[in-house]
Amino acid sequence: MSENMQNMGFGTKAIHAGKEGKNPYGALTAPIYQTSTFEFDSCAQGGNRFAGKEDGMIYTRLGNPSSALLERKLAALENAEAAVVMASGMGAISSVLWSACKAGDHIVADGTLYGCTHALLAHGMTRYGVEVDFIDTSDLAALQAALKPNTSVVYLETPANPNLKITDLAAVSKIAHEYNPAIKVIADNTFATPYSQRPLDLGCDVVVHSMTKYLNGHGDVIAGCACGKADFMGQVRMFGLKDMTGAVLGPFEAFLVTRGLKTMEIRMQRHCENAMKVAAWLSKNPKVEKVYYPGLETHPGHAIAKKQMTAYGAMVSFEIKGGKAAGVALCDHLKLCTLAVSLGDAETLLEHPASMTHSPYSPEELKEAGISEGLIRMSVGLENVEDILADLEQAFAFA
């Protein structure tokens, strides 16, 4: 990124960062390099590229100009030295964890995570000799007590999926790094996005994303990325991605995410504005027991959210009176809002975490993580908010 651009706004960076001169034919939009491999001029050149002695493309599993443009843009948005894009959020998370851990290591993870991330940690990494302890990372004393000489990773989400729990990223990074500077603090920034929160600026080492969500923003791609220091991102690319997961993002998907990013700032403004209104409306609804939205002053993490986020995101969860049966009745009567997992799309989506996104948790693990049977998760979309509220109003009549 040029020095000039470093001082520019998020929206400008999302559109312009990562460009390297003019595109072929002066095309405004970068071409999609839909190719698996790249021609070498000579054996010497091919050998030098493999040996890392010469820059240049080799094979799309190791890099592609369409992905590279997106990676430079993401690094600019997250204030990272480098980024690596992958085929899904889970591809990114697993490529990073395989690169950061080996048998005998110990991971401290928050107990409230996206269901498949929890499954990877609880039932996947542990099969290969990595020890995992789940704690509440918003409890800093618990974090301090959980660290061990072989701890290599502290892993968390904030706001967390699905109950929007907030963890103090600066405090967690300080505690972990004072204990051992080599510990990698990894934050999943999918819910907040770099529009409202930049974990690397707060001391974290690695940011991971499901780009399937707000970064792409249009519900038509599965994609992920990791951002961090250049040397570790090199390991993630050349070991985690190349050898361990092979979770390569296709050039067309890279193009779609790059296109989605152009409108990210204005999408996020509307998402956050709508979410605040929906959260306030739910708070006044007599059929709602509890609303979880970090923008509400009643949220236990509000003060920390205010300190580390510039906006509160567009995920709102709530407990409905009458538990699961009432939640099912509500969701089955939606007309405009859609009953679907995922988030960050133009469409407002509702889902039931205990039976859907968080079904990899056992009933005991759900309880431990504070994910109740009556919890409904909502990704507030870009529709006119009056229409979202009118749809909720008519559906609540059945709950």
Ligand SMILES: Cc1ncc(COP(=O)(O)O)c(C=O)c1O
């Ligand atoms: C917070 C979070 N992280 C990671 C993922 C996994 O992303 P993907 O579905 O792109 O693999 C999800 C998916 O919902 C998520 O919500």
